[in-house]
Amino acid sequence: MESWRRRLAESITTPEEIAERFGTDPALLAPVARRYPLRITRHYLGLIRSVGDPIWRQCVPDPQELEDDQLPDPLDEERLSPVPGLIHRYPDRVVWLVSNECAVYCRFCMRKRRVGCPLRGGDGGTMHEALRYIAETPQIRDIILSGGDPLLLDDEHLEQILARLRSIPHVEIVRIGTRTPVTLPERITSRLCRMLRRYHPLYVNTHFNHPREITPEAARACARLADAGIPLGNQTVLLRGVNDDPAVMTRLMQRLLAIRVRPYYLHQMDLVRGTGHFRTTVWTGISIMEGLRGHTSGMATPYYVIDAPEGKGKIPILPDCATLQGDTWLLRNYRGETIKYRDPVG
Ligand SMILES: *Cc1c(COP(=O)(O)O)cnc(C)c1O
Ligand code: SF4
DSSP: OOHHHHHHHTSBOSHHHHHHHHOOOHHHHHHHHHHSOOOBOHHHHTTOOSTTSHHHHHHSOOGGGGTOOSBSOTTOTTTTOSSTTEEEEETTEEEEEOOOOOSSOOTTOTTTTTTTSOOTTOHHHHHHHHHHHHHTOTTOOEEEEESSOGGGSOHHHHHHHHHHHHTSTTOOEEEEEOOHHHHOGGGOOHHHHHHHGGGOSEEEEEOOOSGGGOOHHHHHHHHHHHHTTOOEEEEEEOOTTTTOSHHHHHHHHHHHHHTTEEEEEEEOOOOBTTOGGGOOOHHHHHHHHHHHTTTSOGGGOOEEEEEEGGGTEEEEOOOOOEEEETTEEEEEOTTSOEEEEOOOOO
């Protein structure tokens, strides 16, 4: 067994183990853990400093998960699936859900409806169908491997997927979305990186939500990927009681750049059942973006996006910084000053 598998097997998976360690009541968490799976790696567990802190909130079940009355799949991902596991929403790119397993089951997950459940159809058959759809659809040039977490697959299985994708001429780039640098940094082995670098152009988008997640181990995992020539991006979810604070978010984005990870998206929480207690207002997101824009490196500033219901797509939300008045643009800079700007007449 590879050592990351052993580390994963040591994870906490029951409310009793949480109770034992933190002195909480396991009876409160048991119904939640029966409804939505629980797993916390030793690495991630070690980042908790106190009950209810930003790390705790992300990984420990909360009875509020059972109170929410939203839809399980508001983005209509299942309806947009031409074959099981493939989401084709935009013209030139698809999301391929190659795994339903994650190292840590995040309580705010947008795919709560399926993570931790067996992969439907059995992977051999669905893999064949998905590959055939991609091969027969020449407008697809960008494949996003997601899940669950694709890096919970073994190197051999992942390599098989990458090799098959690379044999399709119109597939230009492959992206992998993974939270393992944060939750199971042991997964980013040099063996994995040696394999991945044979399938360029390859991008990895990871998922840090709080500056405390940027540990020396996570930094080393990201360095290994970056040293394999893989550009690293980050997708953060805006979460109440975790990172809904301009100072925390600024620190997170700055520290990501310091480990060679470029902030890509800041996601407004989707209206997914079981995640209501994490939701913030859009105003919170806008004020956080105002706190970033101009105050720190432009490279530290992600796009703030709302994924519109019914699969209508991601929409960037920009602070209101340009209005046209007659033939003059009124521009607002990061200090709140208004600057007049006129297009040269041409
Ligand atoms: C987010 C997403 C993509 C990728 O969008 P980009 O803006 O290109 O990163 C593709 N398909 C689906 C269904 C998505 O949700
Ligand atoms: S790692 Fe991603 S897919 Fe897995 S539980 Fe967390 S948010 Fe969901």
